[in-house]
Amino acid sequence: MFPIASSTPESNPIVQSNLLLEECKSRNIIAERLFGEKEILYNIATKGYLIKSIIKLILMNMKFEVDRQTFSDLEVFAEPGRIKSLFNLFNEVVTENGKLKLTDIFSNPSNDYHIIVQRNDLIKFFQSTDLTLGLDKNLSSFADFYLTQKDYLVGSSKSYALGRILRNKMKSANEKYVIEKGIVSIIDIMNKLHEFYLQVQKLSVPYLVNENNKVMRDIFDKDFFKKILKFKSKLKFSSLEIEDLDYSFRYSDHHSLVVLFDMLYEYECFISVAKTSKALNFTFPVFDNNTEKEIELQGLFHPFINNPISNDVFFSRTKNVFFLSGANMAGKSTFLKSFGLSIYLAHLGFPVPAKLMKTSVFNGLFTTINIQDNLNVGFSHFYSEVRRVKTVAEKLRSQKNLVVIFDELFRGTNVKDAFDASLSIINAFSKVKNSFFIISTHIVEIADELKSNNNVDYLCFKTEINDELPVYNYKLEKGVTKERLGMLILNNEKIIEIIEEGLD
Incomplete structure (x- = not known):
């Protein structure tokens, strides 16, 4: 989607990131593009571009400044000896990565009108529905841990399935457990997210959800994801199935999973905010x-x-x-x-x-x-x-x-x-x-x-x-x-x- 030059100096990472930022500006990609334009980030991620640098640069360009003294004065985050905090007031997320995502949101208020209004609309949407994700903390933690394991051989391909099966037999019991438990956890979570996606499809949704739906549709329409959605209640897999799923989760379709999990945790955060603010009779500015x-x-x-x-x-x-x-x-x-x-x-x-x-x-x-x-x-x-x-x-x-x-x-x-x-x-x-x-x-x-x-x-x-x-x-x-x-x-x-x- 973005033209990336490969010659010097454009091949320099800093120059590359600046070009991407300028492209964002020229296309008015400022309104919650960390959430709304997942297609852009998905395309960038799957091509291996400097996604973290891009996000950081975009955030710096639309940041509402709050310093440490202000965070402390307003009791935004918990501190030693402090019983209450604003973060804990809104924190009803289940997963650890959801908590990290909420922390990141609290740490980065925005001065971009479009981001603010779109988040308002998103929270209003979740207040008006009974949508839940039904996440399990243990399954989520295990899936996240499994996806961070970087020992998958890049040279592997499906044509070498038999070789991978043999390698799997040589793995320790702990390694096998992590892989099998991780696969089961991801399949469970992806099915819950897909059910959530199907429910949302029936509703009139705000801009951010609509943009996420486009990306989810593209990912869920892939043959591999259609297959894992059929494994909804399956708990045991053959050695060949394990190797096939492990190859996709940690290599060939890894970036797609990262994008889906990112959406999942953001939804979890904003559902939590919607629930808390509604219970406390807060109003939308x-x-x-x-x-x-x-x-x-x-x-x-x-x-x-x-x-x-x-x-x-x-x-x-x-x-x-x-x-x-x-x-x-x-x-x-x-x-x-x-x-x-x-x-x-x-x-x-x-x-x-x-x-x-x-x-x-x-x-x-x-x-x-x-x-x-x-x-x-x-x-x-x-x-x-x-x-x-x-x-x-x-x-x-x-x-x-x-x-x-x-x-x-x-x-x-x-x-x-x-x-x-x-x-x-x-x-x-x-x-x-x-x-x-x-x-x-x-x-x-x-x-x-x-x-x-x-x-x-x-x-x-x-x-x-x-x-x-x-x-x-x-x-x-x-x-x-x-x-x-x-x-x-x-x-x-x-x-x-x-x-x-x-x-x-």
Whole structure:
């Protein structure tokens, strides 16, 4: 399908990969081509081209940037001492390769409008059906292990079946077991995938499934695959059948199997996402592909909280900075995480924890919510904050259309320096009209100095005091709150009394 030049310098692998990438661009092959255009990847794979390099190059060209700090802040993946993670919330896959595929999806959100919308359509499709794959973890693991065994002689052919039978008799019992068990496992899985394919054929399907169906049809129409589909319930094979199947699975039809298994695991992932998001009442974001950026969220909540309080927020291009205030434990950090999660999930092409989301497509998300000092390299908490702000500033210089979140900016220094530094950074951020910022702080006096800045809007979480106890409603409101509850909480915990009692 792609013209591959064989002469120098086109024969150079890097040049070859770049030519393929340019061909992808020229043909607008950007919309989930790791999933939708399996025919292209199948043709490339069967010809032995640099498929991994091509995939990597295409991904780099349409990546929504999220860094390690942001992944940690939003609890995307499990970490030591962390009970919950966003990945585990969606991970209901059975197979190990399905889990690896889901990890890869979570690690690579996209800024390509077509990828995002097509994934939305795919998940909606699986939500509307009762389709399942019926995969068995042990069979899948064994089939994957068997296919990775590279000891098959390339020079073999079906005309040498007798010779292969003799070689098989010389193999160890363990080698024979791996081959026979692997063959049985693959036949079982291929029959389940074929049944799934037949069910899907009867339905109105989205673009990605339709593209996969074309590739599956071509593969299942091969004489060899027609034959193995007839072995549906067969558990014992003759020596000749084993050698014939082993030759095809690990040599002549190996690439076809790789493509089918790749589709299988991707389907498993998106069925899992569809099931989880439906059970949690997540909603599908509506994307605006216009150049003017906006974000609207209604009924936003955090999925890790039982009976969460939902909130609404709206970003427009005229107000690109939100100044967020509120007392300790009023709900600021949870809101920031909820907002960040929704932006991140939307760019995975997944539903989000809200009743409604309308958003533009952005190029990246950078959060600073739980930054730590780094004593190993001699960084104090404040210096770690400064370096983080610098990192974000450099990203803003090189990229447009980012979403940036800072929770309690410059908390690691004295109040005067934190005031001056926060004010200067907020004013600087407000000039970056092509990106959106939410910045929380306890130094609410900064708001008075920002009154003349028309690009800044104000949100807060207010707290009531009843019988000397704080009462939180966790509802986001317009404006600035100047409530200070630190000493009240300290007194309620009777910490001073505890210290003084120890003096007796």
